[in-house]
Amino acid sequence: NAAPQTVEGYKIIKEAGIGTFQIFQETYHQPTYKKLHPRGPKSNYAWRLYGLDRAMIAGIDDVGIGALFGLFNWKFEVMGLIYHTIHLEERFGVGPHTISFPRIEPAVGSEISYNPPHKVSDEDFKKLVAIIRLAVxxxxxxxxAREPAQLRREVLKMGVSQIDGGSSIGIGSYSQDDPEKVRKSQFILGDNRSLEEVIQDLLKEGYIPSFCTACYRMGRTGEHFMEFAIPGFVKRFCTPNALFTLREYLNDYATEETKRLGYELIQKELERVNNRELVEKYLERIDRGERDVRF
Ligand code: SF4
Incomplete structure (x- = not known):
């Protein structure tokens, strides 16, 4: 999640080889936005709203959008996210590669976060996840990881495709012995499980934990990505790549129990993949020590 840039600024960032450029609008409701950002560089609603248009003009065709739920009526924010998607599709032929929908959590130095004016209940949160999934x-x-583990398990079934694990927030917070860790944290996490625990949980639920970023590196972005993604063909890449990245994780980092669960799942998935022989060959390459193999 980054600050909106000028077209020239985006060109420099693109040159550096970034993946997805993501801007959260925070709230799509203009009067609320104005109230929360009365002055300073962030106060220009339209500059932020059209930030990703400028990114597209500069040639960054892989973008993410998001809203912070709790600042205004959740239904309005969902509508904002969906209309933003329609706008990007209509103007550039490319919708958002990712949509984020964090709920406000208590954050150090932010009064509003302790008592959000439009707090979203768990039930409504599940609804909004399902609506976004159906719409895009x-x-x-x-x-x-702001959301608690149990709720994360539930909304995975409703269409969430990306979660984090072992997250630590705040400047320098991955440092093991920082006594200032809590004070520096941006907000409080609801899910404090380690990456290993999250992976094990996903495996137990029958999901393939994937670390795949192949599309960015294979040039499948923008319109090219949409050609694969809209009809669902991208699955032909996603499933094998998920198996490859999972195998790498299991071989390099996992505990014995996670390895057992993971190998079992990979075996089961192999029964269902299209080009099993080729996928098996790639898995063998990983077992021989090759890394970063991908479709
Ligand atoms: S292959 Fe699938 S999981 Fe991998 S980057 Fe592309 S869309 Fe994402």
Whole structure:
């Protein structure tokens, strides 16, 4: 999630080889936005709203959008996200690669976060996840560790495709012995499980935990990505790549129990993949020590 740039600024960022450029509008409701950002560089609603248009003009065709739920009526924010998607599709032929929908969590130094004016209940949160999934079937839906583990398990079934694990927030917070860790944290996490625990949980639920970023590196972005993603063909890449990245994780980092669960799942998935022989060959390459193999 980054600040909106000028077209020239985006060109420099693109040159550096970024993946997805993501801007959260925070709230699509203009009067609320104005109230929350009365002055300073962030106060220009339209500059932020059209930030990704400028990114597209500069040639960054892989973008993400998001809203912070709790600032205004959740139904309005969902409508904002969907209309933003329609606008990008109509103007550039490319919708958002990812949509994020964090709920406000208590954050140090932010009074509003302790008592959000439009707090979203768990029930409504599940509804909004399902609505976004149905409205934009091709997009990656990102759920952060702000949400508690049980709710994360539930909304995975409703279409969330990207979660984090072992997250630590705040400047320098991955440092093991930082006594200032809590004070520096941006907000409080609801899910404090380690990456290993999250992976094990996903495996037990029958999901393939994937670390895949192949599309960015294979040049499948923008219109090219939409050609694969909208009709669902991208699955032909996603499933094998998920198996490859999972195998790498299991071989390099996992505990014995996670390895057992993971190998079992890979075996089961192999029964269903299209080009099993080729996928098996790639898995063998990983077992021989090759890394970053991908379709
Ligand atoms: S192949 Fe990988 S990067 Fe591309 S859409 Fe599937 S999971 Fe995402």
């Amino acid at each position: 079937p091709y997009t990656g839906m990102i759920l952060t």
